[in-house]
Amino acid sequence: MPPLCYRPPTMSLAEGVLAGDRRQAARLLRAIDDRQPAAEEALRALFAHTGRAHVVGITGTPGAGKSTLGNGLIAAWRARGLSVGVLAVDPTSPFTGGAILGDRIRMQDHALDPGVFIRSLATRGNLGGLSRATFDSAKVLDAMGCDVVLIETVGVGQDEVEIAQLAHTTVLVTVPGLGDDVQAIKAGILEIADVFVVNKADREGADRTVFDLRAMLEMRRALLSAGASAWEPPIVPTVATRGEGVDELVGAIDRHRRMLDESGERTRREAARAKTELTQRLSERLLERSLGALAEREGSIDDLALRIARRELDPYALADRAIEALGPEV
Amino acid sequence: MPPLCYRPPTMSLAEGVLAGDRRQAARLLRAIDDRQPAAEEALRALFAHTGRAHVVGITGTPGAGKSTLGNGLIAAWRARGLSVGVLAVDPTSPFTGGAILGDRIRMQDHALDPGVFIRSLATRGNLGGLSRATFDSAKVLDAMGCDVVLIETVGVGQDEVEIAQLAHTTVLVTVPGLGDDVQAIKAGILEIADVFVVNKADREGADRTVFDLRAMLEMRRALLSAGASAWEPPIVPTVATRGEGVDELVGAIDRHRRMLDESGERTRREAARAKTELTQRLSERLLERSLGALAEREGSIDDLALRIARRELDPYALADRAIEALGPEV
Numbered sequence: 001m002p003p004l005c006y007r008p009p010t011m012s013l014a015e016g017v018l019a020g021d022r023r024q025a026a027r028l029l030r031a032i033d034d035r036q037p038a039a040e041e042a043l044r045a046l047f048a049h050t051g052r053a054h055v056v057g058i059t060g061t062p063g064a065g066k067s068t069l070g071n072g073l074i075a076a077w078r079a080r081g082l083s084v085g086v087l088a089v090d091p092t093s094p095f096t097g098g099a100i101l102g103d104r105i106r107m108q109d110h111a112l113d114p115g116v117f118i119r120s121l122a123t124r125g126n127l128g129g130l131s132r133a134t135f136d137s138a139k140v141l142d143a144m145g146c147d148v149v150l151i152e153t154v155g156v157g158q159d160e161v162e163i164a165q166l167a168h169t170t171v172l173v174t175v176p177g178l179g180d181d182v183q184a185i186k187a188g189i190l191e192i193a194d195v196f197v198v199n200k201a202d203r204e205g206a207d208r209t210v211f212d213l214r215a216m217l218e219m220r221r222a223l224l225s226a227g228a229s230a231w232e233p234p235i236v237p238t239v240a241t242r243g244e245g246v247d248e249l250v251g252a253i254d255r256h257r258r259m260l261d262e263s264g265e266r267t268r269r270e271a272a273r274a275k276t277e278l279t280q281r282l283s284e285r286l287l288e289r290s291l292g293a294l295a296e297r298e299g300s301i302d303d304l305a306l307r308i309a310r311r312e313l314d315p316y317a318l319a320d321r322a323i324e325a326l327g328p329e330v
Numbered sequence: 331m332p333p334l335c336y337r338p339p340t341m342s343l344a345e346g347v348l349a350g351d352r353r354q355a356a357r358l359l360r361a362i363d364d365r366q367p368a369a370e371e372a373l374r375a376l377f378a379h380t381g382r383a384h385v386v387g388i389t390g391t392p393g394a395g396k397s398t399l400g401n402g403l404i405a406a407w408r409a410r411g412l413s414v415g416v417l418a419v420d421p422t423s424p425f426t427g428g429a430i431l432g433d434r435i436r437m438q439d440h441a442l443d444p445g446v447f448i449r450s451l452a453t454r455g456n457l458g459g460l461s462r463a464t465f466d467s468a469k470v471l472d473a474m475g476c477d478v479v480l481i482e483t484v485g486v487g488q489d490e491v492e493i494a495q496l497a498h499t500t501v502l503v504t505v506p507g508l509g510d511d512v513q514a515i516k517a518g519i520l521e522i523a524d525v526f527v528v529n530k531a532d533r534e535g536a537d538r539t540v541f542d543l544r545a546m547l548e549m550r551r552a553l554l555s556a557g558a559s560a561w562e563p564p565i566v567p568t569v570a571t572r573g574e575g576v577d578e579l580v581g582a583i584d585r586h587r588r589m590l591d592e593s594g595e596r597t598r599r600e601a602a603r604a605k606t607e608l609t610q611r612l613s614e615r616l617l618e619r620s621l622g623a624l625a626e627r628e629g630s631i632d633d634l635a636l637r638i639a640r641r642e643l644d645p646y647a648l649a650d651r652a653i654e655a656l657g658p659e660v
Contacts, residue, residue: 044646051641061392270639275631278638279617281649286616287609289653301605308608309600311381316374319611323619326656 013038014045017144022117025144029119032136043136046143051270053085053142054257057167059153064173065199065240070152072238072246073253074110077148080250084110085141085149086118089134089163117141131162132280135273138166164192166273168266169256171249173197174213176205194233195252201237201245210235231259293325294318343368344375347474352447355474359449362466373466376473381600383415383472384587387497389483394503395529395570400482402568402576403583404440407478410580414440415471415479416448419464419493447471461492462610465603468496494522496603498596499586501579503527504543506535524563525582531567531575540565561589623655624648 013031016024031039056073058066070086077084110116121133134151141149153163164170172193196217198209213235221232234252238245260266291301298304298321307313343361346354361369386403388396400416407414440446451463464481471479483493494500502523526547528539543565551562564582568575590596621631628634628651637643 040646044644047644047646048641267636267639271632271635274638274645275635278631278635278645278648278652279621281645282620282652283613283617285649285653286620286656287613290612290616291609301608302601305601305605305608306597308604309597311378314374314377315604315608315611316370316377318608319615322608322612323615326616 012045013042014143017042017046017140018049020145022144025117025140026119028140029121029137032133032140033121039136043139046139050139050142053138053146053149054169054253055138055142055149055151055167056253057151057153057164057170058173059164059170060173060197061175064175066152066173068240069173069197069199069238069246069249070150071110072240072243073150073250074116075243076246076250078110078113078115082147083115083145084117085138085144085146086116087134087137087141087149087151088118088120089151089153117144117146131166132277132284134163135166135277162276165269165276168260168269169194169253171195171197171253173199174209175200176203176209194231194256195249196233196235197245197249198235198237199240202239206237210237230263231256231265290322290326294322297321297325342375343372344473347372347376347470348379350475352474355447355470356449358470359451359467362463362470363451369466373469376469380469380472383468383476383479384499384583385468385472385479385481385497386583387481387483387494387500388503389494389500389523390503390527391505394505396482396503398570399503399527399529399568399576399579400480401440402570402573403480403580404446405573406576406580408440408443408445412477413445413475414447415468415474415476416446417464417467417471417479417481418448418450419481419483447474447476461496462607462614464493465496465607465610492606495599495606498590498599499524499583501525501527501583503529504539505530506533506539524561524586525579526563526565527575527579528565528567529570532569536567540567560593561586561595620652620656624652627651627655 011019011021011024013024013028017028028039028042031042058070058073060066067088074084074086110118119137121137138149138151151163151167170193172195174197176198196213198206198213200206217233217235234255236245236249236252238249240246260269294304295301298318304313304318308315308318341349341351341354343354343358347358358369358372361372388400388403390396397418404414404416440448449467451467468479468481481493481497500523502525504527506528526543528536528543530536547563547565564585566575566579566582568579570576590599624634625631628648634643634648638645638648
């Protein structure tokens with residue numbers, strides 16, 4: 001990534017990003033977040049220049065130390081001469097403005113390093129909006145020349161599973177001594193994690209957590225069909241606050257990357273991501289048209305929703321009519 | 331809800347549900363989960379019979395004791411002569427089969443009570459699939475005559491926010507002594523919670539948690555525009571394992587219910603839910619048609635996705651063509 005420099009305002013957003021201009025990249029990320037039409041135009045122009053970065057997702061139970069670990073990963077990658085882009089995905093809140101201050105401030109260790117570019121993504125709360133914005137934002141960091149793109153999510157819900165689909169390598173972070181409830185949640189993301197981390201491994205119960213994870217992974221291997229990937233997800237113990245285990249984690253991510261390249265799995269993952277992305281984009285655009293046509297015929301969507309709430313209208317029949325409103329051929 | 335009884339197989343799913351037949355209700359819930367066409371037909375027939383149940387959502391940080399609290403709520407409502415339907419929303423996993431055993435087993439205290447109907451919902455992992463299935467399933471419990479429908483979610487992500495939209499009253503459960511990370515996540519769901527519970531209130535730090543919540547709620551009041559709801563979310567301390575505070579929680583939910591009825595807010599919430607639901611249903615159906623038409627013209631979606639992954643195709647242009655494929659008028 002070339003250092004920050006002045007660009008004349010006549011340069012397009014996409015050109016600025018390709019030249020590694022951090023201000024232009026930041027502008028484009030804001031435009032994506034705000035769903036401005038300029039964002040789509042720039043993304044179309046950038047698409048052919050994407051696909052080079054290795055995208056690493058880091059997710060896990062709240063309080064597991066993901067940001068501290070992320071910080072350690074950034075330092076380790078920088079020491080290896082790689083440029084790093086970071087997307088921190090936050091739950092939106094009118095109170096926090098989408099920023100989780102403590103964690104982000106820790107990441108700002110690298111704020112002055114021209115080889116590191118960190119942005120927070122607010123989540124807009126609309127269906128699929130979070131993962132779409134994350135997909136698009138990762139492309140911007142890829143196109144601007146980041147060797148690695150690190151995506152950090154908070155929590156372990158469906159959003160995280162969708163965002164993990166975007167990553168080439170998904171790292172799941174857990175800590176010793178969490179209750180059953182949390183262990184159960186982990187099961188939901190177990191099948192998409194490529195590397196497991198037991199952070200705070202100096203705590204009591206760390207061996208037990210590693211043991212439990214190993215047992216779950218063996219069960220996964222037994223359940224998965226024989227044709228599935230030969231990759232055996234490693235379990236890396238770390239103490240992120242002291243930097244212990246970070247080099248091992250970098251090594252594990254690197255081995256996974258090589259496996260993806262050599263097995264063709266990388267292309268398969270990118271195809272799955274492309275499918276999700278196409279689907280989301282299409283569904284947004286179709287919905288906009290269909291609701292627009294329905295509103296022209298039958299009144300505003302808010303009025304129609306109120307009539308459904310009063311049981312004067314049936315939502316199933318209304319969906320039929322919204323589809324008819326698009327035209328006889330549909 | 332009438333007791334379980336034998337129905338001749340000629341009775342439709344919808345008729346069975348309206349007659350309170352638990353086996354037919356269970357069949358319909360499975361049909362919804364499996365996206366069978368029979369489900370939509372039955373839901374269309376049931377829609378006019380919905381809108382009577384009070385829908386309570388219970389969500390919060392993992393390990394906060396939501397299921398134990400839910401169990402206490404069920405007992406308290408039953409003691410008041412109300413019939414209760416419960417939907418437990420689980421993250422899907424090939425390992426657990428979508429069931430979180432420990433919690434569910436606790437809820438089975440009420441398994442033999444004919445006034446209680448409990449089902450787990452697996453999450454299908456598709457975009458919006460979880461909330462759509464939950465919306466539809468809640469309607470089934472409503473139509474079969476449950477006075478209260480309790481929806482329990484695991485975690486505090488975007489899924490939970492969507493499911494909370496479905497509830498008339500959303501209860502957010504937290505516990506003392508969680509880290510900053512968790513406090514931050516709570517902010518994301520803060521604005522949608524109607525009643526706050528600090529469970530495990532006999533633990534050290536409970537007063538501090540109540541104090542922090544109160545401060546956040548005061549900030550919310552200050553930030554919200556003057557025209558917003560006059561409801562001030564109460565904070566209820568509980569020790570669910572000993573049943574302490576459960577009556578107070580039932581009372582708080584009841585006050586919220588009366589406020590909804592008296593202020594007209596109930597209809598506004600149902601309208602917002604109807605809008606979300608219409609939008610999701612439409613987007614699924616439109617997508618199916620559009621991808622079908624695209625596949626006919628340009629080859630299978632999987633092949634197209636692979637060509638995007640190889641940067642031979644541009645997903646933006648492809649979305650344009652998928653819309654064109656629906657016909658010239660669209």
